[in-house]
Structure formats: structure tokens, C-alpha cells
Amino acid sequence: MSEKQPIISSQPDGYQKGPVVMVQPEFGSVQGKIIIPMTGNREWSSGLFDCTQDVTNCVMVACFGPCVQCQLSSRMGEILCAPVCIPGAMIALRQRLRTLGGIQGSLCHDCLVLNFCGACAVCQMKREMDAMGIV
Template identity: 30%
Template sequence: MVTANSNARASQPGGYATATGVPVNSTPPLNTEKPEPRPPLPPNHQSEVPWSTGLCDCYSDCDSCCLTYCCPCITFGRISEIVDQGSSSCCLNGTLYTLLSIIGCSCLYSCFYRSKMRQQYSLQESSCCDCCVHFFCEPCALCQEYRELKNQGFDMAIRWDGNMQRRNPGIAMPPVVQEGMIR
């Protein structure tokens, strides 16, 4: 029996075939090795904790419920400033929330802050996603977030800076020294 390989050898000077890149044996070898299993994902260092109050526990805090019912922009502004740790202002976020509520999209903006707050405080997600909670029950969601931050120790009326000064009363800013000589 004459194979392609023996014909190629015979056609070349010295009896060697040139490399063509095409294997002579066309059946691929069987891969009998099993793939290695992936290592398990590391467990969460912090387990999720439940919210301190339920979504519909408005009876426990009538003040925040009335504020949210009358002016949800103020409630949202205060929540967003605390969640952003002072990097955004209550007034700016409240104004943006009001403008978005005119066109009916405020729930999309506020659900982002609910997700961010859940991540910061390792809070459990409800059976509905954050966007659904805000879409179907915006006032209750804002009230729950407001109560949660209060239960975390924040005084919502004094904003982020006031809360940081209250938590760290012994830390004072060093005095500002003017450079150069003044006559």
C-alpha cells in the first residue's frame, strides 16, 4: 500500500517530504482528559442583612412619611446626599428628581440610589428588583430608605457635613495660615 507520505518522500531529493501543514492522518486524536473544575467562588466577606424596617412600615415614622408624601424631592435629596457621602448636594439631587418626575422618570433615578445604598450597607434585596420597588411603590421605597439611614445613626436634617461633625467632634480642622508677611 502506497501512502501520500511515501509518494512525497520519493518525489523529493534525498527522500524527505516537504512540510505542507496538512496532517497525513485525518482522524483527530481522542481527548480523554477531563477539563479541570473551576475553583469555587470566594464567599462574601459580609453577609447581607435585612432592612431595619419593612417597605410598608410607615406607621413607625409619620414625620418622614408626611415629608415624602408632600415633598418627595426633599426626602430623595437627603437620601442621595448621605448615600453619596457628601459628594453631591441635597438641593441639586432634589431638583433633578423633581425635573425627572415631571416626565415620569424619577423612579429610574431613585432606584439607582437604592441599589447603591444596599451595596454600602450590605442590605438584602427584596423579592422585586430595586427598579420595580421604586416603579410600583416610590413613596414607600423612599420612606424605607430614609428610615434605614436614620436607623444607621444619621440625622437626616443636618445633611452629610453635620453628621460627620457630630460623629467626630474631637477632630478639628487645622487653622489656615496665610503665606508671606503682612504689614
């Protein structure tokens, strides 16, 4: 790859004195846009029905599901009550977790899993966050 060349431009008077130097991102960029792969490169660290790996988590989700969902939302950097107040928030959180972790999947699969196996999906998400070190 060629060495990155700085782009020099001048601002109109009154904004800044002298030239502005901007450096384009190196890897995975085209005309200053960062390219992110659309598909993940790995599977979930645990299966959807691997609840026996963390029985305490399974019991917590079964008894206090909305509270656990809010905790996961907070761990992902979102507002605490998003899963309870925003329709589809858990789908968005699952998508975000898959993107951050490079996990394979699709929006359609996430919707089906959360609609038909919601508690198991929440347990799987918590196990994945623990494995990834998301606190």
C-alpha cells in the first residue's frame, strides 16, 4: 500500500489561521469512508439453549426478565429502560452485540429468536456479553 498523503486545505478567513491537515484513514477505507464487513466471522460462544452453562442467569431471566433486559441495555451503553419502553429495542441490542462481536446472523433470525425464544435469547446475550468482557 502506498504511504498516506495528507490533504491540505485552507479555511476561509476568520475560522483558523494556516492550513488544515486531514489524514485519510488507512485500512478499509474508500474516499474517507470506513468499510465494515457485513457478515460476522464467528458463531455465538454458546448456543441458544445452553442455559445449563449459567443456571443463575436462567432463573433470573425467568423470574425478572424485564430487569435483566434493562441490565443488558445498560451494559451495551444504552439507556436503562430502553427494552421496556422502546418497541424492538432488544432486536436492536442483539444486532449491536452481534456487530461488536463479529457474530454471524441476520435481522430476520434475530427477530424470530427473540419472538419465539425470547428468554433463551436474553440468556444467550448475557452469556455472550460475559464472554466478550462487556461490563
